[in-house]
Amino acid sequence: MKRILHLSGFLCLLLCLCTHVSAQQKYTLSGFLKDAENGETLIGANVYINEIKTGTVSNNFGFYSITLEPGTYSVFYSYVGYEPKSKQIVLDKDIELNVNLGTGLELNEVVITEEKIKIRENVERPQMGVIDIPIKQIKELPVFLGEQDILKSIQLLPGVQSGSEATAAYYVRGGGADQNLVILDDAVVYNPFHAAGFMSIFNMDAIKNLSLYKGGFPAQYGGRLSSILDISLKDGNNQKFEAEGGIGQITSRLTLQGPIQKGKSSFMISGRAFYYFSLIRAMVPKSIRQSMPNYYFYDLNPKLNFQLSKKDRLFISGYYGDDVINFKNTSDTDTTEYSFPWGNKTATLRWNHLFNQKLFSNTSLIYSDYDFTFRFREGDYQFKLVNGIRDLTAKIDFDYFPSVLHKVKFGLSYTHHKFTPVTDVEAIELDTLISENTRVYEVDEFAAYINDEYTVNDQLALNLGLRFPMFLNDDQQYFGIEPRLTAKYTLDENTSVKAGYTLMNQYIHLLSSSTVSVTPLDLWLPSSKVIKPQNSHQVALGLFKNFKEDMYEGNVEVYYKTMGNQIEYEEGESLFGTDSEIDSILTFGKGWSYGAEFFLRKRSGRFNGFIAYTLATSQRRFGELNNGNIYPAKYDRRHDLSVAVNYDFNSKWSFSALFVFGSGHNLTLPVGRFYVPYNGWGSQYSYYYDYVEKNGYQMKAFNRMDVGIKYKVDRKKRTGEWRFDIYNVYSRRNPYFVYLGIDRDRDSNASKYYAFQVSILPMIPSVSYNFKF
Amino acid sequence: MKRFNTIHKLFLLLLSLGCIMACEQKIALDLDEYEGKIVVQSILEPGKNPQVFLTKSRALLGFSDVNTIEFVKDAEVSIRVDGQSILLDLETGFDEYSGFTETPGGYYHYEDTIALFYYTTEMDIEVGKTYELSVNRPGQALTASTTVPNPVEIDELVYEESTWTSEWGEVYTDEYLKAIFTDVEGQENFYVIEQSFLQQQLQYEYEYNEEGEIIGEFVSDTLDAPNSSIRWYDIMSDEGLDGYGFSAYVWLPSQRNYWQYPPPDIDTIRMEVKLRSISPELGRFYDSLEEQDWNDGDPTVEPVRIWSNIEGGLGIFGSLGISEARYYDHIVYFD
Incomplete structure (x- = not known):
């Protein structure tokens, strides 16, 4: 009770601060930041007011708002990879100013070079444990079989570890694979992998932006302990028709986008298909082909957006993708066939509304579905197994900018989850049901939050947040209060220290085998009377510094995280072959992890890249495992190093290399x-x-170097790019898995x-x- | 078109190269040096003398041909009860234990192995008492303790049968005995059911002459003696059912592979059912043995460690109490 009172007091204080400031006479500068060429809104772009040495960033829809006292200001607009702009503003009334960044120049604009502008968001914002990754930078990295992968790219960042070699699964700050929330245009993606984890489902050509939070979580995010990966799809070029794509050895992709009504509405549709096995099958004789199963996947990202009025905008977007393994063998007497399709489907309807220059809202209706199906048929006998999860979500988020000192976000969300952990149906002949075993859990999840990014003075800035999740299952209800706090203290123009504390709860859980990496068969389950919500407390401390006129960015973060109800x-x-209630085959314990993360990036110049190093440990303790003793987590990785470099020889040729060690x-x-008597009595x-000891054997350290050369082809109406890449250039035999067996000496x-x-x-x-x- | 063909050829070449090179490679690993541990196998039973088998574990990696189990001969083994410690002597015997050889290809043949064990006749195991084991060997000291559980009486043995239809429409009838007993409240209990067919054995008496030579024999009595005992694998635990009544099913041979158990040449089945009330540590040990054996080779299963109450070693020092009931009445007809 005492804790609740303290937290309520904290919330009241936060609201009072906002109210107090908003009562003063000021004017607001607001607008949207867009790409000049295609009209795409820019997420996280900087707006910097030189006279007061502070600024803001655009939100997820490119909107910015800053409220100041009357006066004349130099406003700098910048975004990584774009040419910055500055404008002189006489603020004697509220001003709406949409700014396009890109190559095109406008009259009366002062163009400044990137070297002159101060890009210090990493130093100045009271956020830590967050990395915004421009897609353009990811595209510079060497690729595997011609396929650029977002999830594999984030594995290179400090505090993020890869799973088995070449898989896209990732583990953040010692947490499990199920503790990462992946959001695509506000829709939760439950299984973001194709090919059992070897590739992610995200088509790079369709993506505009992604942000990874591994600590210091803002209050609008919740539901997972370890990380939030927020991915935004492109809106579509509202200026002209555009096509882009790629042809690789295993996949090809095509993205089409263009205006529906120039400058006001646009479409984007992006598709990708994997055909490696289909090609192999086409190349082998028919006799072999008949005994080979086929595997393929595809994904599709459509998006529409409409500018309904100056204050309203509508977005409709989605994802549809499937992986399919199928096999059919027909003999004279019988037919045997099986198929395993699995995949995600999401649909998001979002409505942006600008109430006034200080208050922006986004209302979303979201559908998300993941299911795995196994169908087997031999003669008349059929068997079908299904597992999955389906969500329906409604949410509303507000961005409120009462003054230059406050950026407030608040909102509500409701999700109805329908879990189908295991449904199996057996039938002989088409309509004769032998058995049907269905387990369905329907649960509701609510959340309300408020978050304020509060600039106290030139040195001190705070990010204060509270989130109130509520989870209602038939047999159990859970309520939580999650305080979020990050503080930044500026030491000098280029240096700041930050500290943060976050509490997170996780009400849904992924059951996967401890011995096999992420598989499509993994089950999502809700919290119940037996399965308590997971929770984590995380504290972090960081030093952030820019060097050489912001050409270099560096930071060191240390963290300590505890995880309950693991x-x-x-x-x-195991997941398979149990007739018991799933609750009854689980055991519960706790975990903790701590580590230090080092990151150094050279942002610009012909030679650019980054070095990321993590020194960490992650441990677990379960009463019923390992005799109750502490043991290392499966992905307790002591050392993790990534070095990525890119060198532009000229406007056509560039070279990139990547080295990883873990x-x-x-x-x-x-x-x-x-030896003892068989079963104790035989x-x-x-x-x-x-x-x-559990997890007592550590596999050999892995290391690998990839290199790539890129050659750009510029034609009048089209541009092209040839990529020549080599994965694992010195052919290092990295361990994938280890097993025991008997062999002849x-x-x-x-x-x-x-x-x-x-x-x-x-x-x-x-x-x-x-x-x- | 020519350019397309060149690109197409290059594409197929790289595709093929990828296929060839992306194969798995097996590398033999050297795991860390494994130091053998002493494995204790000792289960105390009321009314019997204690017997302690000591063997040694060995590194997993290496040759699989194991001709003999490595018994530990040089240990000092004692059991302490009621403040008195008794030293056990090393004994040899063929006993019922035999070793086996793993031959290349995974075939097994059994061969007699001389079993070594530590034994004393100076101690009778009693219900409710706590026994402490101590094993000392140069550089190694093991300890363990167990409290002999009270036997839980079988309240009733009831014959039941049930009929069911298979998915192919065949009708089956299961026949079984239901052993009904009540869990002892307030403590952790494990139970195991063992059943034996009773066969009538004739007891002979002999007639001797003055020189002591047998000159005749006659049947003096008929006894029911257990034959072909079957211990059911399921370990019953009272977890969540503390103090509840239990019904343990003892299946009759008509639905089991009864050919393994010679059908009695009499028309009335005689069955002995034993209820073993086993100490918690022994229950966990049995459980873990069965789980590991059952899941051996399944990569999706959480690996099972063999539970042990031996400080400084492996194995089990456990105890059990036995109650028994016999069933005679029902006539079972065999095809």
């Missing part, structure tokens, strides 16, 4: 064996394994137990062609 399978249990991940392997001895011809390390990806060259017209 879930694992009991020993001997400590091996942990496995539970038996190292000894011993008349013969049998041997059993001595596992010693060549010398003695006797059987011998071995542990085998499997490596799957040696040096792989690729060539791809990207085009745009």
Whole structure:
């Protein structure tokens, strides 16, 4: 009760501060920041007022608002990869000013060079643990088989670790794979992977922006313990028709966009298909082809946006993608066929409304669905298994800019979740049902939040937030209060220190095998009487510094995170083959992680890139696992290093390289064996394994270097880009997994137990062609 | 067109190259040096003398041919009860334990193994008492303790049968005995059911001459003796059912592979059902053995560690109490 009173007091204080400031006589400068060429709104672009040495950034829809005392101001607009602009503003009334950044110049504008403008958002904003990654920078990195992957790119960042080699699964600050929230245009994506984790579902050509939060979470985000990945799709070029795409060895993609009504509405549709196995099948003789299963995936991102009025804008967007494995074998007597389709579907309807220059709202209706289906048929017998999760969400978010000192966000959301963890249906002949086993859980989740980014003075700025989640299951209700606090203190023009604390709750949980990486069969489950919500407390401290006129950006962050109500399978249990209630095969414990993250980036120049290094540890303790002793988490990675460089030889040729190094991940392997009577009572001895410690075996450290050369082709009406990339240039045999087996010893011809390390990806060259017209 | 063909060829070449190179590579790993541990196997039973088997674990990696189990002969083993410690002697015997050899290809053949164990006749195991095991060996000291549980009586043995239809329309009838008993409240309990067919054995008496030679024999009595005992694998735990009544099903052979158990040549089935009330540590140990054996080789399953109450080693020092009931009445007809 005392805690609730304290938190309520904190909320009141926050609201009072806003009210107090908004009562003074001031004027507002507001508008949208857009790409001059295609009309795309710019997310997180900087608006800097030189006279008061402060500014703001555009929100997720490119809107900015800043309220100042009357006067004349120099306003600088900038965005990474765009030519900055400055404008002289006489603020004697409210002004609406939409600014286009790009290559085009407007009259009366003062053009300043990038070297002169101060891009210090990383130093000046009271946010930490967040990385905004411009898509243009990601596109410079070397690619794997011609396919640029967003999730693999974020694995390179400090505090983010990869899973097994070449997979897109990622782990943030010692958390599990299920603790990462992935949002695409406000819709939750439950399984953001194709090909069982080898590729992400995100088509780079369709994406405008992404932000990764690994700590210091603003209050508008919740529901996961470790990270939030917020991805925005392109709105579509509202100036002219445009097509871009790429042809690679395993996938090809095409994006079309253009105006519906020039400057007011646009469309974007982007598709991608994976055809590697289809090509292989086409190349082999028919006799072999008949016994080969086929695998393919595709995804589609459509988006429409309409400027309804000066104050209203409507967006309709979605994602539709499937992975499919299928097989059919027909003999003289029988037909055997099976198929495994799985995939995500999302649809988002968003309405932006500008109530006035200080108050912006976004109302969303969101549908999200993930399902996995396994169908098997042999003769008349059929079997079908389905698992999945379906969400319907309504939410409203407000951005309120009462003064230059405050940026307030508040909102409400409601989600209805429908979980279908396992549904299996057996039938003989088409209409004769043998058995049907369906488990469906329907639960509701609410949240309300308020967040204020408050500039106290020139040195001190705060990010204060509160989130109130509520989770209603049939048999249990959970209520939470989540304080979020980040403070920034400026030491000098280029240096600041930041500290933060966040509390997060997670009400839905992913059950996946502890021994196998992310699979499409993993189950989402809601919190219940037995499965308590996961929670985490995270504290972090960071030093942020820019060097050499902001050409270099560096930061060091240390963090400590505790995680409660963590879930694992009991020993001997797994997702498959259990007839028990799922609750009954789980065990619960706690975890904690801590580490230091170092990041240095050279932002501009012909030679640019970054170095990211993480020193960390992540541990778990479960009463019923490992004899109750502490053990390392599977992805407890002590060292994680990424070095990415890019060099532009000239306007046509450029070179990029990527080096990664990481400590091996942990496995539970038996190292000894011993003999006792079979099952403890049998008349013969049998041997059993001595596992010693859970996750007690660490796989070998991995390292790899990728290189790529890019050649740009400029024609009058189209541009192209040839990419020549080599993955794992020195063909390092990195461990993928380890298993035990018996093999024949060549010398003695006797059987011998071995542990085998499997490596799957040696040096792989690729060539791809990207085009745009 | 010519340019397209060149690009197409290059594309197919790289595609093929990718196929060839992207194969797995197996590398034998050297795991860390494994130091063998002492494995204790000792289950105390009321009315019997304690027996402690000590073997040694070995590194998993290496040759799989194991001709003999490595028994530990040089340990000092003692059991303490009621403040008195008794030293156990090393004994040898063929006993019922036999070793096996793993041959290349995974075939097994059994061979007799001389079992070594530590034993004393100076101690009778009693219900409710706590026994402390101590094993000392140069550089190694192991300890464990167990409290012998009270046997839980079988309240009733009831014959039941149920009929069910398979998915192909065949009708089956299951016959079973239901052993009904009540869990002891307020403590953690594990139970195991064991069943044996009773076969009538004739008891003979002999007639001797003055020199002591047998000159005749006659049947003096008929006894029911257990034969072909079956222990059911399921370990019953009272977790969440503390103090509740239990019904343990003992299936009759008509629905089991009864050919393994010689059908009695009499028309009345005679069955002995034993209810083993086992100590918690023994219950967990049995559970973990079965779980590990059942899931061996399944990569999706959370690995199972064998539970042990031995400080400084592996294995089990546990105890059990046994109650039994016999069932005679129902006539079972065999096809």
